[in-house]
Amino acid sequence: MNMREYIDSGILELYVFGLLTEAENNEVKEMADKHPEVQEEILSIEKAVINLSYSIAPHLSAENYQKIRNILIEKHSGVIPLEPRKKSMSPYIGWAAAAVLLLGIGFQYNQYNKAQDEVQAVSAERTKFQSMLADLQVKKTEDEKALAIVRDKYSTVIQLAGQQVAPDAYAKVYVNSNKKEIYVDMAGLPEPPEGKVYQIWALKLDPLTPTSIGVIDNKNANNGILKVENYDQAQAFGITLEPAGGSATPTLEQLYTLGKV
Amino acid sequence: MTQEELLQQIYKKDGKAFTTLYDMYSKSLYGVIFTLLKDKEESEDILQEVFVKIWKNIDSYNESKGRFYTWILNIARNSSIDRLRSKGHNNSLKNLSSDNFVHILDYNTSATNKIDAIGIKEFIKKLKPKCIRLIDLLFFKGYTQQEASDELEIPLGTVKTQNRNCISELRTILQVQ
Incomplete structure (x- = not known):
């Protein structure tokens, strides 16, 4: 018999759950003795259900441990169980006090x-x-x-409008001429598909020369307002969707937003 | 510890044996019992009863009957169901299938556990609802394949494999390979 098929039949789960007949139990036991992979599978199933039932159990106070321990060790360990003692009238008051x-x-x-x-x-x-x-x-x-x-007083805002691939998208670029910093607000861009990232380009228009000023791995970090490299005298900014890691030149079919300074 | 080593220890019936047994299984069994009884005190009571039964009958267990855990799981389930019967919890018995082990997280009233319960719910939520019901009936409540098939209205022939898939999913979530 193919062991994989045997395991995949689901019989081992029922074995651990205790839902098989005696004959079926014996068969599984025999298989487990002969094939280590069957035995291992049984152990894993058992571990999973023990874990599951363990984790959903309510808090079990330490008191229970002690209580059960006392019952088992004192009453059920020896061969001769303790007989209840005969009662007489005199110790009643003592017992009552003890009970209280x-x-x-x-x-x-x-x-x-x-x-x-x-x-x-x-x-x-x-x-x-x-x-x-x-x-x-x-x-x-x-x-x-x-x-x-x-x-910031020295920040100028450039609106980037949605392009053909994403007419509803928008972004804003904040250029701070004083601190020489550029930030991009990405909140108006859709989530990039798996394996893709947005890349920010600073553009000179005549002739058209794009320069990458940043690849955004997580567009939602820092509230979607992200610092990119500074670039003096940019005439326009564009954002394209590129494969993870970014590209050397922009993929123009995937131009999401564009705006002139 | 392997089952053989554990049994060797338990046969001695000393304090150390008890501690090992209790540490390994008490919470798991308590979880099963509580799923059936939904009452902390009553469940503690049954847990105690179950340990007494294990202790007294340990000599009657042998490996041809299945895993040791399976043996004590059966004792826990049967004792709980007996309790439901004897106390005339007729409605509880009838409604046994309507509540599952996830619902009982809501019954856990102690504040400590509520916080744990949130974390546990998070991981259990990853299981498909169908799996929760199937595992609940077969594992926690000991339904036969036929009973589970009737209850969930799925073909009898697929109960076993569906359950297998669900347990595999559980193992992935719990990272038990």
């Missing part, structure tokens, strides 16, 4: 466990909030940076 005390201890323990659970929950919450706060701070810094670029 136990209840008290049990109650305290319960309270303690609850408090422990709460502490755990609160500290988990705190960690979550801390990381949320950190994320927000990063986001805020990004926002501020973007705003500063847009607002």
Whole structure:
């Protein structure tokens, strides 16, 4: 028999789940003894379902471990089980007192466990909030940076309009003549397809000479406002879609947006 | 630890054996029991009962009956279903198939677990809904192929392979190769 087919039939899963007849069980056991790959598959299936059921189980307090341990070790370990003792009247009061005390201890323990659970929950919450706060701070810094670029006195804005391949697309280029910095706002461009990136070109018009000033791997970084290389005296800017890594010259059929200074 | 090594230890029935057994399987079994009973206290009670049964009957287990885990899984499922029957949870028994192991994450009321539950939901969400139902019926609730086929209205002949595909998907998610 082909082992792959045997494994793929799904019988091993049912074996681990305990859904086979005794005869089928024996057959699987025999196969597993003969073929290590069958045995390994059984172990992996078992591991997966143990993992799954483990992870969906509610919190199991340490108290349970101790309780079950006591029952098993004290009552069920020896060969001779302990017989219940004969009762007489005299120790009743003592037992009653003990019971009250136990209840008290049990109650305290319960309270303690609850408090422990709460502490755990609160500290988990705190960690979550801390990381949320950190994320927000990063986001805020990004926002501020973007705003500063847009607002800067020396920034001029060049609107890039959508071209034939993407009439609805648009972009903006901010040229800061003072700081000699150029930023591109990519928010109006569609998500690039898998394996493609946007490339930014500075253009001189006569004769038409494109120069690459940046390849954008993640157009959504920094709120979509991204710094590219500075290029003095550009007369126009264009954005094309290029294979990952960018191209030496722009693929003009994939010209998304274009704008004159 | 292999099953053989584990069994060698458990046969001794000492404290160390218990700890090993408990550490390896208690949460998994508790997850199965809780999926069926949906009540923490009652599930803890059954878990205790299951461990007593394992402990008392360990000598009757042998490998020709299947994996050790399968043996204790069966004890856990059967004890839970017995409890549902004896307590006259007739509705629960009838509605056994309507709730699955993902729904029970919502029943987990303790705050600690809620946070875990969010993370777990994230990974379980990657499973197809069909797979969740199939794994729920066959693994957690011990339905036969016939019962699962009736319940989910899928051809009997495909239950086994569909389940295989679902477990493979689960293994990819859990990275158990």
